[in-house]
Amino acid sequence: MSLLEIDSLAKSYGSVTALRSTSFSVRSGEIFGFVGSNGAGKTTTMRIMLGVLSPDGGEVRWDGRPIDHAVRRRIGYMPEERGLYPKMKVGEQLVHLARLHGLPKADAVAAMERWTETLGVAERRGDEVQKLSLGNQQRVQLAAALVHDPDILVLDEPFSGLDPVAVDVMSGVLREQASRGVPVVFSSHQLELVEVLCDRVGIIKDGAMVAAGGIDELRDVGRPRWVVDGPAAGTPAGAWMADVAGAVPVEGAGTRTVFELTAEGAEQGVLRAALALGPVHELARVRPTLTELYRDAVAGRDEATDATGTAGTTGTTGTTGTTGTTGTTGTTGTTTSEATA
Numbered sequence: 001m002s003l004l005e006i007d008s009l010a011k012s013y014g015s016v017t018a019l020r021s022t023s024f025s026v027r028s029g030e031i032f033g034f035v036g037s038n039g040a041g042k043t044t045t046m047r048i049m050l051g052v053l054s055p056d057g058g059e060v061r062w063d064g065r066p067i068d069h070a071v072r073r074r075i076g077y078m079p080e081e082r083g084l085y086p087k088m089k090v091g092e093q094l095v096h097l098a099r100l101h102g103l104p105k106a107d108a109v110a111a112m113e114r115w116t117e118t119l120g121v122a123e124r125r126g127d128e129v130q131k132l133s134l135g136n137q138q139r140v141q142l143a144a145a146l147v148h149d150p151d152i153l154v155l156d157e158p159f160s161g162l163d164p165v166a167v168d169v170m171s172g173v174l175r176e177q178a179s180r181g182v183p184v185v186f187s188s189h190q191l192e193l194v195e196v197l198c199d200r201v202g203i204i205k206d207g208a209m210v211a212a213g214g215i216d217e218l219r220d221v222g223r224p225r226w227v228v229d230g231p232a233a234g235t236p237a238g239a240w241m242a243d244v245a246g247a248v249p250v251e252g253a254g255t256r257t258v259f260e261l262t263a264e265g266a267e268q269g270v271l272r273a274a275l276a277l278g279p280v281h282e283l284a285r286v287r288p289t290l291t292e293l294y295r296d297a298v299a300g301r302d303e304a305t306d307a308t309g310t311a312g313t314t315g316t317t318g319t320t321g322t323t324g325t326t327g328t329t330g331t332t333g334t335t336t337s338e339a340t341a
């Protein structure tokens with residue numbers, strides 16, 4: 001099992017601090033989603049991984065050793081600015097790139113044929129790249145990252161601008177690569193997609209990771225939240241559950257009351273109390289979506305930064321917050337905790 005480690009990267013462009021202390025790791029076979037606002041530092045991190053930029057501090061390791069030229073040649077990279085020769089034909093270009101990575105001619109041609117087929121651009125092999133639609137150029141760009149059968153995949157916003165079918169094709173390829181044991185890192189602003197595709201995510205803000213971990217792990221941090229749909233929520237919300245030990249109502253609307261558990265299993269007491277008052281339509285665990293976690297983590301970092309004057313802790317941030325799965329609306333997050341991984 002191989003491990004790609006990004007350890008405490010720091011980088012400034014003149015007076016602009018792009019990365020403060022960015023760390024995360026990706027195991028072989030894992031898909032890691034790298035998310036953050038515009039200018040947060042994702043592309044800078046990826047360029048450092050590729051060796052296109054040198055960090056001011058920190059390092060990137062592969063299997064415990066600082067990443068070197070030989071390992072970097074085994075990375076499949078899809079740069080944000082895209083890097084294809086516009087006037088070169090698709091097929092020639094992919095063969096050329098595979099040859100640059102050392103593949104013999106026949107293997108390079110076979111790889112070009114395979115990837116153009118898989119990615120749905122086989123019929124465009126004879127066309128200049130600049131004549132393709134942007135989405136098809138992106139498919140070719142992914143083929144370019146894959147033709148040398150890389151050991152690591154680093155993709156900068158591979159999904160931006162793709163139609164839904166292309167998103168499915170791209171997702172399938174990333175899953176297939178991960179199932180072969182390749183660690184896959186990609187950046188994206190499409191959080192719903194990241195949520196379904198990734199094993200783990202990292203949220204970066206102002207050059208520092210504010211949350212990193214398994215999606216379920218991040219969603220489960222904090223007190224468990226539940227929603228019960230039955231008795232009128234009332235004012236204050238959930239007053240009807242005041243006598244139930246281990247459950248604290250946090251908000252309510254109509255007949256729905258969201259509550260947090262301070263004791264394991266206390267939702268059963270809430271259910272009994274609710275049934276004593278009338279029919280119960282739903283009792284369900286509520287977990288925040290990645291979008292809600294993202295909002296909490298980014299807002300939480302603002303508060304932490306304001307309070308301490310620093311920003312730069314890397315690790316697992318536990319953010320709990322709003323409802324995601326049950327249709328309750330208008331809820332707000334409550335706790336933000338942070339621990340170094």
Ligand SMILES: Nc1ncnc2c1ncn2[C@@H]1O[C@H](COP(=O)(O)OP(=O)(O)OP(=O)(O)O)[C@@H](O)[C@H]1O
Pocket residue numbers: 013016017018036037038039040041042043044045080
């Ligand atoms: N060549 C450069 N010269 C000066 N500043 C730069 C340069 N490249 C990036 N920056 C700055 O570094 C910071 C991080 O930029 P970066 O491109 O890494 O962010 P990003 O997370 O990839 O953003 P986006 O989601 O918009 O692609 C930003 O403030 C950006 O303006």
